[in-house]
Amino acid sequence: MKSEPDVYSIDTLAKDREGQWDGVRNYQVRNMLRDDMQPGDLALFYHSNSKEIGCAGVMEVVGEAYPDPTQFNPQSDYFDPKAKPENPPWLCVPVRFVEKFARVVTLQEIKADPKLSGMVITAKGNRLSVTPVTKAHFTHICKLGRTKLRRT
DNA sequence: GCCAACGTTGGC
DNA sequence: GCCAACGTTGGC
Numbered sequence: 001m002k003s004e005p006d007v008y009s010i011d012t013l014a015k016d017r018e019g020q021w022d023g024v025r026n027y028q029v030r031n032m033l034r035d036d037m038q039p040g041d042l043a044l045f046y047h048s049n050s051k052e053i054g055c056a057g058v059m060e061v062v063g064e065a066y067p068d069p070t071q072f073n074p075q076s077d078y079f080d081p082k083a084k085p086e087n088p089p090w091l092c093v094p095v096r097f098v099e100k101f102a103r104v105v106t107l108q109e110i111k112a113d114p115k116l117s118g119m120v121i122t123a124k125g126n127r128l129s130v131t132p133v134t135k136a137h138f139t140h141i142c143k144l145g146r147t148k149l150r151r152t
Numbered sequence: 153g154c155c156a157a158c159g160t161t162g163g164c
Numbered sequence: 165g166c167c168a169a170c171g172t173t174g175g176c
Contacts, residue, residue: 002174025172026159049174107175125157127173 001059002129005047010056013045013097022068022092023078029130033065033091036132042098044133044141046121054106055141058098068092101145115140 001021003009013019024030041061047053067088070078083089110116120131133141 004174028159053175127158129173 001043002046002048004049005056006050009047010045010097010100013059013095014057014100016097018062018094018096020068020092020094022070024068024090024092024129025078025080026129029128030089030091032128032130032132033093037061037065037093039063042138043095044138047104048129052104052106054104054108054110055101055145056104057100057145058142059095060098061093062096063094065091065093101142102148103145105141105144109144110141113140113144 005011008019021033024033039062043059043061044055045057045059047056067085068078068090070076070092071080071083071088071090072085073079078090080090107122110119111122116122116137119133119137120126120128
């Protein structure tokens with residue numbers, strides 16, 4: 001699950017312990033939040049558009065998707081004037097901090113690792129802020145993230 | 153800051 | 165329903 005760390009980072013989630021994954025304004029992603037996520041699911045926290053692009057840690061989905069309150073808040077960057085409270089188009093999910101990796105597993109590294117080939121995040125033209133990850137890919141990224149790089 | 157690769161909008 | 169114009173994402 002992608003977030004720009006300038007806006008919301010793994011460190012913010014680590015400090016708050018819990019948060020809500022809001023601001024999703026893409027129907028495909030909304031459907032994933034609604035249909036493909038269950039409480040107890042683990043997710044990689046991905047830092048996009050930043051100095052260090054890649055997976056920064058792990059969080060857990062702790063509840064069902066519910067209406068994203070930011071769509072009704074005129075002060076919010078995510079305000080949607082077309083959103084009707086009786087039929088809210090946008091959803092968010094509650095998440096809980098699980099771990100921050102010892103190091104960021106960079107996009108560069110993900111692309112270069114044969115064990116991580118086929119990840120949706122590296123697919124050409126992918127613009128989804130939430131993408132499915134296989135168990136094998138998830139496990140491998142966690143392993144990399146927990147291992148500090150040795151100086152050469 | 154650039155720009156490819158999308159998604160969205162709205163006129164017709 | 166088509167599609168040009170526009171907006172957004174996100175790596176580089």
